Amino acid sequence: MNVSTIMNASPVTISVTETFGNALRLMEERRVHALPVVDAAGVYKGTFDFADIWKTLLPKAALLGMDSLTDLSFVSDAQEILREKLAGAGSRPVSEFLDRRVEPVHPDTPVKEAILLFYRLDEDIPVVERGTNRLAGIVTPWEILNALRD
Amino acid sequence: METHSSQVIFGWSAAALATVIFIAVYALVIAEKLNRAILALLGAGALILCGVLTQEAALRGVDFNTIGLLLGMMLIVNITGRSGVFQYIAIWSAKKVNAQPLGVLIMLSLVTATLSAFLDNVTTVLLIVPVTLLITEELKVEPYPFLISEVLSSNIGGTATLIGDPPNIMIGSAVGIPFNAFVNNLTPVIIVVEFATVLAFALVWKKSLVTTEEARRRVMEFNEAEAIKDHRLLKQSLSVIGVVIVSFILAHSLHLEPATIAMFGAAVLLFLDNYREDADHQTKKVHGAFAEAEWVTLIFFIGLFILVHGLESSGVIRWMAEKLMAATGGDFKITAIAILWSSAILSAFIDNIPFVATMIPMIKSMAPAFGGADALMPLWWALSLGACLGGNGTLIGASANLVVAGIADRAGHPIRFMRYMKSCFLMMIMSIIISHIYLYFRYL
Numbered sequence: 001m002n003v004s005t006i007m008n009a010s011p012v013t014i015s016v017t018e019t020f021g022n023a024l025r026l027m028e029e030r031r032v033h034a035l036p037v038v039d040a041a042g043v044y045k046g047t048f049d050f051a052d053i054w055k056t057l058l059p060k061a062a063l064l065g066m067d068s069l070t071d072l073s074f075v076s077d078a079q080e081i082l083r084e085k086l087a088g089a090g091s092r093p094v095s096e097f098l099d100r101r102v103e104p105v106h107p108d109t110p111v112k113e114a115i116l117l118f119y120r121l122d123e124d125i126p127v128v129e130r131g132t133n134r135l136a137g138i139v140t141p142w143e144i145l146n147a148l149r150d
Numbered sequence: 151m152e153t154h155s156s157q158v159i160f161g162w163s164a165a166a167l168a169t170v171i172f173i174a175v176y177a178l179v180i181a182e183k184l185n186r187a188i189l190a191l192l193g194a195g196a197l198i199l200c201g202v203l204t205q206e207a208a209l210r211g212v213d214f215n216t217i218g219l220l221l222g223m224m225l226i227v228n229i230t231g232r233s234g235v236f237q238y239i240a241i242w243s244a245k246k247v248n249a250q251p252l253g254v255l256i257m258l259s260l261v262t263a264t265l266s267a268f269l270d271n272v273t274t275v276l277l278i279v280p281v282t283l284l285i286t287e288e289l290k291v292e293p294y295p296f297l298i299s300e301v302l303s304s305n306i307g308g309t310a311t312l313i314g315d316p317p318n319i320m321i322g323s324a325v326g327i328p329f330n331a332f333v334n335n336l337t338p339v340i341i342v343v344e345f346a347t348v349l350a351f352a353l354v355w356k357k358s359l360v361t362t363e364e365a366r367r368r369v370m371e372f373n374e375a376e377a378i379k380d381h382r383l384l385k386q387s388l389s390v391i392g393v394v395i396v397s398f399i400l401a402h403s404l405h406l407e408p409a410t411i412a413m414f415g416a417a418v419l420l421f422l423d424n425y426r427e428d429a430d431h432q433t434k435k436v437h438g439a440f441a442e443a444e445w446v447t448l449i450f451f452i453g454l455f456i457l458v459h460g461l462e463s464s465g466v467i468r469w470m471a472e473k474l475m476a477a478t479g480g481d482f483k484i485t486a487i488a489i490l491w492s493s494a495i496l497s498a499f500i501d502n503i504p505f506v507a508t509m510i511p512m513i514k515s516m517a518p519a520f521g522g523a524d525a526l527m528p529l530w531w532a533l534s535l536g537a538c539l540g541g542n543g544t545l546i547g548a549s550a551n552l553v554v555a556g557i558a559d560r561a562g563h564p565i566r567f568m569r570y571m572k573s574c575f576l577m578m579i580m581s582i583i584i585s586h587i588y589l590y591f592r593y594l
Contacts, residue, residue, distance in 0.1 A: 060561040061284040067557050069280045070234075071379070074241060075288075076371030 003114050004107035006147040007127050007137035013038050014094060016045045020056075021090030023048045034124040036135050037094055044128045044135040046098025055097070056089040057082055104128040107136050111147075114139050164202045165469075168460035171196050175457060180500055182546075187446040190453025197460045211459025212452050215323040215409040216316075220270070220451070222412025223313060224443040226394065227273045229419050230387035236265070236277035237377040244285050249369035251291045251359035256348055258282055259299040263307030263344045267314045267337075268395060271304040271550040272444065279557050288369050289361040293563050297554050298573060299351045302542050304550045306347060306581065309538035310340040312408065313398065316451075317506040317537040321530050323408065324510045325523075329398040335531050339588040343539065343581045350577060386422040390415050447549070451503065458507045467508070471515040482520055483594045486532045489513070490589060493536025494582045498543025498575070506537050528593035535585040543578040545570040 014023050014035045023035055027048075034049035061069045102117060104126040117125055118141055125139045162170075175193035179186050197203050203211070230236075243261050247253025258278060266274045278300055286293040308315030312322040312332040322332060378384055394415035397404065401411060420439060424432045461467050478484040489509070496505055513533065517523045541548030545555055545567045555565045 059284050059287050061280040061287065064280060064283075064557055064560050067276055067280060067560075069237070069284060074237065074373050074376035075284065076368045076373075078368055081368075 001111050001147075002107065003105055003109045003111060003125075003127055003139055004136070006111060006143045007107070007139045008143055009137040011036060011135075011138040013135065014048060015039070016093075016095050016098075018094050019090065020052075020092045020094055020097065023094050024053065024090075034138075036126050036138055037098055038135050042134045044104055044126050044133055045095070046100050047102065047124070047126060048094050048097055049123070051101070052097040052099070053086075053089075057085050102126065104133075105139075106130050111144065115144060118144070162200075164460075164464035165466050167200050168197065168202050168457075168464045169466055171200070171202075172457050172461055172466075175453075176500075176504060179504065185446065186501070187449040187453070190450045190457065192453075194453040194456035197456060202460045202464060203456065207463065208456045208459065211462070212455040213320065213323050215407050216319050216455075217448055217451055218409025219313065219319050219323070219412045220316065221443055221448060222409065222414075222416040223270055224273065225416035225439055226387070226390060226412070226419055227269050228442040229383070229416075229423055229439055230391065231273075231277055232380065233384040233387055234377040234379040235384055235388070237281050238374045239265075240278055240281040241285075241372050241374040241377060245370055245372065245374070249285075249289065249361075249366040251286075251289055251361050252352055252356055254285060254289070255296050255299055255355065255359065256352055258285075258296060259303040259348045259351070260344070262300045263303040263310075266304040266307035267310040267340075268391075269314075270444075271308045271315060271548070272447075272553050274307075275300060275304050275550045275554050276557075279554055283557075283561050283563075285369055289365045291359055291361055293558070293561070294565065295351065295355040295359070297558055297563075297565065298570065299348065301548075301551050301554050302347055302351075302574060302577060303344060305538060305541050305548050306340060306344045309343075309534060310337045313412075315538045316447075316503050318534050319408070320503070320506050320510060321534055325514070325526075325530060327527075327530065328402040329408070330402065331527075332534075333399075335527070336534060339535070339585055342588075343584050346580060346584060347577055350580065354573075383423060387419055390419045390422070454504050454507050458504075458511065461508070462511045467511040468515050471512040474512065475516060475519055480519060482525075482528075483590075485516070485520075486528050486589060486594060487586065489529055490532040490536040490586060491582065493533055494540035494543070494578065497537045497540030498547045498578060502537040502541055502548065506533065509533055509537075528589060531593070532585075532589055535589070536582065539578060539581045539585065542581065543571070543575050547578075 012026065012030045012032050012035060014026055014037055016037050016039045027033065027035060034047050037045045037048050039045055055063060059072070059075075062072060102121055102123045102125055105114060105117070107127055107129065109127075114125055127136045127138060128134060129136050171193050175189050178184055178189050194208060198205055198208050239261055240258060243257040244254045247257050262274055262278050265278070279297060282296050282300060283293055286296055305315070309318065310333070312318050312327070312329045318332060321327065322329075394411055397406065397411045398408065401408065420436060424435055427435065474485070478488055493502075493505065493509070513526060513529050516529070517526055520526060541551070545551050545565060551570075558565050
């Protein structure tokens with residue numbers, strides 16, 4: 001059993017030229033929490049997900065990696081400001097938000113490796129063709145559980 | 151001489167080998183292509199492999215008093231930091247001035263200087279800079295002047311005490327100068343330098359630091375009490391820091407070395423933080439505390455001490471000191487002022503730690519010419535002021551500068567080399583002029 005036998009081969013994707021606002025709308029419509037981002041040739045460029053949205057709302061001091069503030073329990077909340085930040089990000093291209101927290105796997109990757117990645121990171125896993133890096137599908141936790149319960 | 155023989159390898163003398171290896175390491179450290187800990191270890195290893203020093207002699211050259219003091223204070227501060235007390239102080243001080251940007255700049259600079267006097271400069275800026283970025287983002291003002299002013303203040307504040315900055319730790323340890331002597335001789339001039347620097351900064355940036363009422367109100371709504379994460383740890387760590395500082399003050403009469411005080415303080419704090427935990431948690435917490443110590447700095451120190459010991463034991467340092475004496479004509483005043491200015495200019499461009507490590511044995515060897523070890527005290531103050539304050543001159547002059555530049559870069563506010571130098575080189579020169587006047591009237 002490898003990931004090609006269980007992956008979702010036609011996932012909802014978004015083009016790298018699309019905007020943050022359109023990506024958010026697509027996630028809402030299709031009820032997915034991550035979108036693989038692809039270019040015109042179908043090559044995988046990264047994943048747009050909720051973490052990218054949270055990132056636009058947080059102060060920079062919380063996004064400094066190891067040196068970040070450890071918590072924000074002492075700051076004041078201003079809903080207006082957060083609203084403005086979210087709206088302000090709407091027209092920015094998704095290409096600005098691509099991070100690759102999960103390195104893509106290949107169709108012949110063992111399912112156990114996918115399970116290990118879920119255990120460690122809990123993010124949907126993109127599957128790309130060897131060599132071309134074209135998106136072949138994605139694996140979410142449900143693909144694995146469904147395959148095991150059939 | 152601690153060498154195997156005067157001719158060690160390939161017919162080279164120990165002095166020539168020690169000098170070549172030392173200069174090669176120095177040049178590579180300046181080039182910044184390779185991590186400085188790797189370079190110092192390679193150099194120290196080469197000295198032993200080439201037969202300039204035996205392993206035993208090399209280890210005798212390491213000042214474990216400096217290493218212990220640095221490591222102990224790193225552990226204490228890192229554990230204390232987990233309580234959230236430093237965020238508390240930063241927010242509290244910003245609110246004290248009603249979150250007026252100029253007032254915040256002055257307050258955070260003074261807080262940084264004060265903390266740096268007792269804590270490692272890098273640790274201090276790592277604790278203050280993230281809160282500064284949070285406050286400036288909320289106030290919608292450019293963080294640059296705040297960050298730069300904090301960098302300068304951390305290097306200035308660190309100069310005030312024995313434990314504030316590595317050069318002072320090295321000088322104090324090598325010469326046996328007590329904590330109180332640093333406070334009596336350096337703190338007064340450092341207070342003047344800090345206020346002059348912050349004042350100059352405030353005047354330069356006064357006009358561009360404006361914010362809105364609403365933004366100020368949001369900062370005033372910060373609840374600093376929420377920043378305290380662990381009240382028990384807060385009490386424990388502040389008690390330990392208090393006892394450690396009092397012990398430094400009394401160290402001379404208690405016959406205690408600084409490393410004993412710092413390491414024992416760290417051990418007590420680790421004990422208090424861990425004794426209630428099960429074995430598994432203890433391993434994790436102790437591992438975490440040790441992992442956060444700056445091992446690159448500590449290992450760099452160890453390698454460097456060995457390299458300098460190679461120069462010392464092969465007679466190179468004595469030769470250099472004789473040359474320096476000849477250049478200053480054996481005049482004490484000229485020697486003191488020359489040490490102050492050359493330390494400042496050099497420390498602006500190269501790491502002040504290797505520089506001070508080389509200068510210490512050189513100055514020590516001048517004792518007979520100037521009438522004994524006690525007569526040298528003004529030279530030690532000149533070296534400390536020059537080497538510590540000189541680090542403010544450029545972005546690469548001190549570790550705190552580079553650490554802040556790294557964080558600022560990740561926050562999307564990069565600090566450029568030239569822009570930094572334009573705002574800070576003159577500030578550094580001003581601090582050295584103040585030190586010059588102080589040394590002249592008090593000691594020369």
